[in-house]
Amino acid sequence: MDNHDLDLYWKTVVDTIQEGVMIVNPEGVIISINQAFEEITGYRQDEILGRPCSTLNCSSCELVRNEVSCHWCVMFKRGQLKKQKCSLIRKDGQAVNILKNASVLKDRKGEVIGAVETITDITDLIEKEAQIEIYKKELDSEDRFHGIIGISASMQHMFELIENAAQSDAPVIIYGESGTGKELAARAIHKAGVRKKGPYIKVNCASLNESLLESELFGHVKGAFTGAHRSREGRFEASAGGDIFLDEIGDLPLSTQVKLLRVLEEKVVERVGDQQPIKVDVRIISATNRDLADLIRKGKFREDFFYRINVIPIKIPPLRERLEDIPLLAQSFFNRISLKSSKKIQGISNQALDLLMKYHWPGNVRELKSAFEFAFVSCKSSMISPEHLPGTIVSPGALSMPREEIPDIADIKNSA
CATH class of the missing domain: 1.10.8.60 (Helicase, Ruva Protein; domain 3)
Structure with a gap:
């Protein structure tokens, strides 16, 4: 393989890489570019070869007026540039954000014969940044409260209620239509509260049947039911020292309401299949989009349980209001x-x-x-x-x- 063949292979390699490559002589005249360079700058080879690299109006170029040195570009003095963010002007006049690397080229005698520069188009990255x-x-703006957005009087009142509720250890219930952000409000109470360093556990009361829900809430012992191959702690135990969020509490079965009433009154839980009480230190935050008073009248919600969870009620206004x-x-x-x-x-x-x-x-x-x-x-x-x-x-x-x-x-x- 002769030098001509090697040169052809070298050009193929350079034209394959995605970074633009430019070679200049010591006077800054462009003597070689690759295809990626053409795509990034918009200049074809026959338009840019033989022209000074200042044609590109690179924002990082520094001219050194020194009568003694012919190395007019500061890069020739430094020897190299690494990962320099700057911009250049394309042929069509548009600015392109680039990441530049450059290095001086020397012959065997150590004499400077030019420089090679690679450019990477990072316009999309700059826009994302x-x-x-x-x-x-x-996120830091004043119209946000722990991720909740609102400047209306009703939302400001709700933020104040959340702040006050967060400093208490009493049960909180959040009322609101579907899609108003009840879970965001519950998480805000946790983040702003005295238990913020403890766990925050969420349970959707409408997503599980009665037996699975009780196992999820209170845990179970090995053999308590088919498939219970080992003991498992419930969400209340996992929430120790923190808050548990019971979403859609209006869908709780009456039997589960009775057991939760004991948790609220005695601060203990019993795993399914066991009668050993386990002390729990948990604050309950609940939420519903249902009319609990109407459910009480229909016998679908216990009145005594309602009064235990309705200590600090917070209503989220619908968006139309x-x-x-x-x-x-x-x-x-x-x-x-x-x-x-x-x-x-x-x-x-x-x-x-x-x-x-x-x-x-x-x-x-x-x-x-x-x-x-x-x-x-x-x-x-x-x-x-x-x-x-x-x-x-x-x-x-x-x-x-x-x-x-x-x-x-x-x-x-x-x-x-």
């Missing part, structure tokens, strides 16, 4: 989804936001989040418009709220 920074600032929070929630969901999406969507149009303000939101905050997930899938442009929203929001039946009830809102421009 900017989005993450926006997201961090959003706090319309001024919708722009904040919309921006938050937009930013969150933008971080995970590859689409270059810049924001939501005023027309789309107006529709969100008119809608009655039966699914509350959860439905609003789903609406943005849908919009990101259907949007093919730079802005989310009415046609990108779910049909239930833009249909005539959804626009039943009188326009005069809608407050004036400022133009919202979400950029991520």
